[in-house]
Amino acid sequence: MPSKLLDALLLAMPLSPTLESWRQHLIKHLNYPVQGAQSLFIGDPVLVIVSFQHDRAEVLLPAMEWRHHDMQTTKPSSRGMVDDRSGSLEQLLALVEECIALRLKSFHECSHCGKRCAPEDLGSLMGEPTCRECLRGRRVLF
Ligand SMILES: [Zn+2]
Incomplete structure (x- = not known):
């Protein structure tokens, strides 16, 4: 995932009309909350990340890891790219x-609340x- 600074810098770069229309489609037509701008974080928890670069969109699978018991880091892995000239919104x-x-x-299902x-x-x-809610207050660390 690009850093916040990198994301802000990338935002200054205009997307092609095709990419911008794809971006708008993702923001408006998915049944998930969407956050971000140049990189869209779709779903809560994040289910998929779509990162827009100047001539293509990259689809990334988020993977969270616990580094300390309450800090997570993302290590997304690329699932593919779609070029704004040869690719399509359907792809x-x-x-x-x-x-x-x-x-x-x-x-996975929580064994306590399901x-x-x-x-x-x-x-x-x-x-x-x-799940975290069921663990809360039990002094159990991840
Ligand atoms: Zn639970």
Whole structure:
């Protein structure tokens, strides 16, 4: 993921009309909350990241890791790029959907409340996967 500074610098660079229309489509037509500008973080927790560069859009699978018990870092992996000349919005949406499906597969149910959670939001309690809310107050560290 680009740093906040890099993201801000990239924003100063205008996208091609094609890329801008794809970006607007993602912001308006997905049934997920979207954050970000040059890089769109889609879903909460983030399910897919779409990073816009000057002539292409890259689709990234987010992967969160716990470095300390309450700090996470993202190490997204690229699932593909769509060029604004040879590619299409359909190709981009297909990649985005594929990535969301892959991400959702990594989710697990909390053994206590049954909520499906992103792997980074699950800890374990006596060997059972347990969500953060259920762990809260139990003095259990991830
Ligand atoms: Zn739970």
